[in-house]
Amino acid sequence: MPxxxxxxxxxxxxxxMQGVMTLMFSQVLIKVLGLVYTMYLTNREGFGDIGNGxxxxxxxxYALLLTISSIGVxxxxxxxVSERNALGDYKGANRIFKIAFAxxxxxxxxxxxxxxxxxxxxxNQWLQVPEAEMTLVALSPAVFFVAIASVMRGYFNGRQTLxxxxxxxTLEQIFKTLLTIIIVEIVAIISxxxxxxxxxxxxxxxxxxxxxxFGYLYLYYKTIRKEVAQEIKQTQNYKYERVKDxxxxxxxVSVPIALTAIMSSLNKNIDSFTVVRSLKGFMPEAEATAQYxxxxxxxxxxxxxxxxxxxAFATALxxxxxxxxxxxxxxxxQKRTSFSLLTSMxxxxxxxxxxxxxxxxxxxxxxxxxx
Numbered sequence: 001m002p003x004x005x006x007x008x009x010x011x012x013x014x015x016x017m018q019g020v021m022t023l024m025f026s027q028v029l030i031k032v033l034g035l036v037y038t039m040y041l042t043n044r045e046g047f048g049d050i051g052n053g054x055x056x057x058x059x060x061x062y063a064l065l066l067t068i069s070s071i072g073v074x075x076x077x078x079x080x081v082s083e084r085n086a087l088g089d090y091k092g093a094n095r096i097f098k099i100a101f102a103x104x105x106x107x108x109x110x111x112x113x114x115x116x117x118x119x120x121x122x123x124n125q126w127l128q129v130p131e132a133e134m135t136l137v138a139l140s141p142a143v144f145f146v147a148i149a150s151v152m153r154g155y156f157n158g159r160q161t162l163x164x165x166x167x168x169x170t171l172e173q174i175f176k177t178l179l180t181i182i183i184v185e186i187v188a189i190i191s192x193x194x195x196x197x198x199x200x201x202x203x204x205x206x207x208x209x210x211x212x213x214f215g216y217l218y219l220y221y222k223t224i225r226k227e228v229a230q231e232i233k234q235t236q237n238y239k240y241e242r243v244k245d246x247x248x249x250x251x252x253v254s255v256p257i258a259l260t261a262i263m264s265s266l267n268k269n270i271d272s273f274t275v276v277r278s279l280k281g282f283m284p285e286a287e288a289t290a291q292y293x294x295x296x297x298x299x300x301x302x303x304x305x306x307x308x309x310x311x312a313f314a315t316a317l318x319x320x321x322x323x324x325x326x327x328x329x330x331x332x333x334q335k336r337t338s339f340s341l342l343t344s345m346x347x348x349x350x351x352x353x354x355x356x357x358x359x360x361x362x363x364x365x366x367x368x369x370x371x
Contacts (some may be wrong), residue, residue: 019162023312026166046193054199058135072257074154081158082319086326088236108147116140134200142207149214172213179205313340
């Protein structure tokens with residue numbers, strides 16, 4: 001048996017639970033760090049809920065473009081790569097990665113340019129929050145870097161090296177937390193506590209952190225290039241596919257996932273278009289923006305925390321099940337799916353009950369932080 005195949009079998013035995021635990025820890029840490037910088041921004045003089053409202057409105061537009069350009073992509077590439085690797089077609093797996101990288105680099109670039117050049121129209125006419133224009137401009141490069149980073153994460157997940165994805169996401173969030181505090185403090189001093197520019201600074205930190213997260217993935221890929229080259233030499237069952245067919249396969253898997261995420265994103269965008277617009281008839285614009293800041297930033301942060309656990313299982317299951325399916329290993333598919341569903345319910349149900357029981361306490365806590 002080739003050395004590459006021995007290594008793969010060893011990884012398969014260790015990989016699933018190790019990957020799930022690593023991803024779960026990573027997702028929880030990411031959410032905790034998110035709460036840290038959200039609390040900092042909310043309590044920072046000159047930012048508060050008005051700054052949250054400006055940031056949240058811009059972020060929802062960014063999230064919609066992000067959904068189109070990258071949601072579903074990691075799972076699609078993970079599925080295709082793990083299937084090829086399971087059959088020994090390492091050359092085919094690497095070719096899928098390269099074609100996907102080029103395709104979504106182009107899609108991400110288009111998304112970034114749309115956000116950059118459309119910032120004025122979006123802020124003034126769609127959101128009716130003129131202060132959000134610079135936050136959209138600051139966020140625009142992030143669409144490109146997230147798109148290509150998503151492809152790389154999908155490739156590493158397909159190779160069942162889930163710890164790489166976990167580390168890159170954790171590092172990205174650490175950078176985001178630190179850079180948010182540093183940049184907002186610098187901007188606060190330079191702009192004399194201008195909320196608009198502080199909000200732009202917070203979103204610039206997001207863009208820089210996505211670049212640094214991609215940088216980690218790229219550096220890791222460079223370290224395994226020799227290993228990948230060795231695998232390609234030992235390729236078995238290579239199946240040539242046209243570029244058009246590979247792109248079609250990726251889209252057939254990623255588009256349904258993206259459509260589900262787009263519906264969720266559209267709901268939040270409807271809020272961003274309507275909440276401030278509607279509330280301005282009953283209160284000053286600044287107060288309307290602050291109220292939207294509570295809904296779009298604080299509440300979403302709290303409610304999304306339990307969902308982070310499911311992300312770990314979803315990410316780990318795709319390559320594991322795809323590889324097992326390629327080998328027609330129904331027992332592994334059933335075992336891992338049942339375990340993941342049971343664990344998700346055991347974690348998710350207490351979180352649901354807790355949110356219901358302590359909803360008033362949570363609400364009072366986050367609102368009391370308002371300036």
